[in-house]
Amino acid sequence: MCAGAISDTLFNNLTNLNVVIPENVLKDKVTGYFMHLKGETGLIAVDPSISIYTVFRSAGPVLSAEKTRGFDQVLLDHAIKEGVRFVNQRVKKVIAGTKEKISLIFGEDEKEWEGDLLVGAFGVNSRIGEKLASGYKPPKCWSACQTEIEVPEDFSERTIRNKIHIFSTDHPNIKYIAFTPKGNVITVTAIGKNVKRVDVENALKEEAISSYLPVNYSCKCHCHPKIPVTIARNPFSDRFVIIGDAAASRYLKNGIESAFFTSEWAASAALHHGLSSDDFKNHYYNRCLKVFSRDNIYGKILFGIYDIFGNSGTISRININIIRGEQEKSHDSKILSSVILHLFTGDAPYARILREAFRPKLFVSFIKESFRSRHAR
Numbered sequence: 001m002c003a004g005a006i007s008d009t010l011f012n013n014l015t016n017l018n019v020v021i022p023e024n025v026l027k028d029k030v031t032g033y034f035m036h037l038k039g040e041t042g043l044i045a046v047d048p049s050i051s052i053y054t055v056f057r058s059a060g061p062v063l064s065a066e067k068t069r070g071f072d073q074v075l076l077d078h079a080i081k082e083g084v085r086f087v088n089q090r091v092k093k094v095i096a097g098t099k100e101k102i103s104l105i106f107g108e109d110e111k112e113w114e115g116d117l118l119v120g121a122f123g124v125n126s127r128i129g130e131k132l133a134s135g136y137k138p139p140k141c142w143s144a145c146q147t148e149i150e151v152p153e154d155f156s157e158r159t160i161r162n163k164i165h166i167f168s169t170d171h172p173n174i175k176y177i178a179f180t181p182k183g184n185v186i187t188v189t190a191i192g193k194n195v196k197r198v199d200v201e202n203a204l205k206e207e208a209i210s211s212y213l214p215v216n217y218s219c220k221c222h223c224h225p226k227i228p229v230t231i232a233r234n235p236f237s238d239r240f241v242i243i244g245d246a247a248a249s250r251y252l253k254n255g256i257e258s259a260f261f262t263s264e265w266a267a268s269a270a271l272h273h274g275l276s277s278d279d280f281k282n283h284y285y286n287r288c289l290k291v292f293s294r295d296n297i298y299g300k301i302l303f304g305i306y307d308i309f310g311n312s313g314t315i316s317r318i319n320i321n322i323i324r325g326e327q328e329k330s331h332d333s334k335i336l337s338s339v340i341l342h343l344f345t346g347d348a349p350y351a352r353i354l355r356e357a358f359r360p361k362l363f364v365s366f367i368k369e370s371f372r373s374r375h376a377r
């Protein structure tokens with residue numbers, strides 16, 4: 001249900017909290033992004049000092065022989081070590097909080113839990129959010145599609161090369177396809193409003209994409225996770241606060257990191273201000289809106305531009321040529337590479353990336369490259 005790319009900031013923030021992710025959970029360190037636009041390919045290298053790792057959120061692909069401890073289990077084990085009691089049961093119903101307490105019903109035998117504060121970290125793939133009586137409106141979501149493909153080790157070393165591969169596709173339902181390397185497994189993620197399994201199967205047959213897969217590959221499993229594209233309304237009430245995807249996240253990128261931040265802000269609001277609806281509104285939700293809502297609009301503009309450019313063969317060719325030229329330079333300004341890298345690693349606010357994308361120098365490179373490629377033909 002997730003591509004499992006862990007950003008540099010998230011990795012460092014977890015390290016600062018003494019959450020050690022064991023080496024066997026970190027499947028690959030990403031050394032670059034291959035951009036495949038309309039059959040043209042450009043590589044954008046990631047600075048070696050930046051740690052972008054890939055992980056399986058759970059134990060690995062459903063039908064795979066190799067089962068490992070996943071990233072979420074590491075987080076859960078850490079929480080348990082810190083004193084958390086883990087009850088592996090489904091929450092059935094939340095009973096609205098009062099000034100004194102909040103409670104919920106859980107498990108098959110419908111037990112009741114009562115406490116001081118309830119934190120909803122149920123994501124967007126759960127229906128529990130629909131049953132809340134607190135005026136909560138979940139974020140609007142797209143339905144993505146993912147599949148996992150096992151590849152021989154030498155294929156991975158030769159073709160995937162510890163890089164994330166981003167492909168444009170001719171399929172109208174898919175905005176882009178990403179290959180995330182995890183040792184001898186590739187996680188294929190297709191992003192779009194409503195991507196079906198058959199859409200992904202067809203897109204993977206396109207020559208520009210199939211040449212990055214073994215000849216007789218098979219998909220180990222597939223899933224249709226939802227991905228939020230707006231921010232929830234009222235993810236709080238008295239003694240109840242909702243965090244993670246179900247509350248607010250960065251548009252299309254770094255959802256795990258957004259979950260990290262929203263949980264930190266919610267904890268800070270509860271500890272430093274109080275547990276009332278107003279406390280969470282003023283000191284938690286407003287902070288989510290401040291960080292995400294406007295920046296996500298810039299994100300939508302950027303991905304919109306990327307979409308339009310990615311659909312044009314001519315513009316794609318020009319952009320890939322600019323990237324190739326920039327990558328040959330040692331440390332001169334690599335504006336387009338940096339814009340695309342930030343867009344896909346999600347390691348800078350969208351507002352900053354948009355400003356960078358509109359730098360006159362990039363516009364000049366674009367004009368020069370279009371003249372150059374017109375004369376070269």
Ligand SMILES: Cc1cc2nc3c(=O)[nH]c(=O)nc-3n(C[C@H](O)[C@H](O)[C@H](O)COP(=O)(O)OP(=O)(O)OC[C@H]3O[C@@H](n4cnc5c(N)ncnc54)[C@H](O)[C@@H]3O)c2cc1C
Nearest residue numbers: 002003004005090091122123126225227244245254255256
């Ligand atoms: C296709 C795709 C690719 C992605 N790739 C990346 C990526 O590479 N990097 C990244 O940072 N982010 C990525 N994301 C985003 C990331 O997966 C989410 O932002 C992140 O998982 C949100 O965390 P969360 O804790 O809010 O929700 P979730 O991770 O969805 O966790 C919710 C948990 O609540 C549990 N739950 C739900 N309902 C109940 C209930 N009633 N009772 C008990 N438990 C319940 C669920 O079982 C689940 O364990 C991707 C998302 C998609 C859709």
